[in-house]
Amino acid sequence: LGLKLLYKSIMLFIFTAMLVVKIGGNIIDNEIALNSFLKDFAKLNGPKILIHGGGKIASALAKTMGIETKMIDGRRITDAETLKLVTMVYGGLINKNIVAQLQAFECNAVGVCGVDGNLLLAQKKEHPSIDFGFIGSIQSVDTTILELFFENNFVPVVAPLTHDKNGNLLNTNADDIASNIAIALSKKYDVTFVYCFEKKGLLLDIENEDSVLSSINISEIEKLKTEGIVTDGMIPKVDNIKFAIESGVQKVILCHASEINNLNNNIGTTFKP
């Protein structure tokens, strides 16, 4: 254990700090909140990467286009038409508008998705009974292009799409993409994975926004589930965070998107190994 800690200390000393930030659909759906978030994100020092989700824009557009939206376990059943739709909305509309706003805030952003530079290779998600369609399950992360961006002061903005190397794009969960990228980058950088959402952190009492648990060791997570403190939609998020830390991510902070400019002031919930 002593040697392990020593090794870790040395590596943290050598490793460059890296911020991996995920923003979800609730912020993307709110134009003012998104712009304010991007203004704060643009100011953060050092190398950083933003991974964004999809939000409700795709569903709204699906309605306009007469495409039926089917969700199972929070995943969008993705037939060929829906894949076109999410490619347009995630890879085009949302991604390029985020980049345009960051550029206006003097942040030299570059919008990519998992197909660009072979960043995220995936396979169609297999399920014994449900056909999810063109949904990707991530197989590997090639961070070459991200490192190139970091070394040259570009800020990558990643849309939730992957590819299968056979010419097909795949609709892929943004949380999965964020944790997989955070894990891959943690081998070369001292990663702080900031998971932004619409609450102030992990709440001991869901009704009380001030009941934020400031810090938690991942070994305590199962207990919180048993006690009913981590429930419903929080379970996949927390499991994703646990997986990220178990896989080597140095630090994870779960916080409200509006607090991203306050990361050093002990905001949100910090997850520790």
Add this chain to the structure above:
Amino acid sequence: LGLKLLYKSIMLFIFTAMLVVKIGGNIIDNEIALNSFLKDFAKLNGPKILIHGGGKIASALAKTMGIETKMIDGRRITDAETLKLVTMVYGGLINKNIVAQLQAFECNAVGVCGVDGNLLLAQKKEHPSIDFGFIGSIQSVDTTILELFFENNFVPVVAPLTHDKNGNLLNTNADDIASNIAIALSKKYDVTFVYCFEKKGLLLDIENEDSVLSSINISEIEKLKTEGIVTDGMIPKVDNIKFAIESGVQKVILCHASEINNLNNNIGTTFKP
């Protein structure tokens, strides 16, 4: 003149060869022709960049979404809704699908548009009597991100969108983007600008596909216009090519998209200074 030629010879010797390839809407609209073109493009040796147009997909989708398509002088009048549409179609659907196909052909492509890495800065196109809406007129090209891609064997694929640095994207003519990028790159590379379209080159007789003019000096272009050989839709194309050469692009080839794999065999029409 002797010194100028000597300088040019030395620079061509020092400069790396660079292929700047433009494909237009007619190829993009044809799934089989596009895939075949991309297979050929993937095989081309050395650093290269692909700039693509929009095609009829945007208009078809506009119809589905109940957005009216208005074209003046071949430019799409771009209101706020149309801007969203072209951002989705050009920056998302077309761009990411081209990249996915190139990745399948072992070409390490990266899809970007003019906002990414501040590649193409533009202003809203001004016109004394027509309001084109969100149409960009290119102000400057920053090739930093492209050079980074070339140096690291990534192949940029550029969608026809620019930005104004105030957070707005702008719909921008792909021919203008291609010639501006070719000109900017010609300062650092020995550029061959390959302009692919649906004919075999500049035809002396528009009815006869075998009447390709194999080579032309740009000083002869005005004569061809007067003689009625260069007419209609060919005029802006040829003017764009002339402008590119006058601005320093070393060589321009106008050819059929299916001939891209045959560039060394004197195909199409070569434009010379």
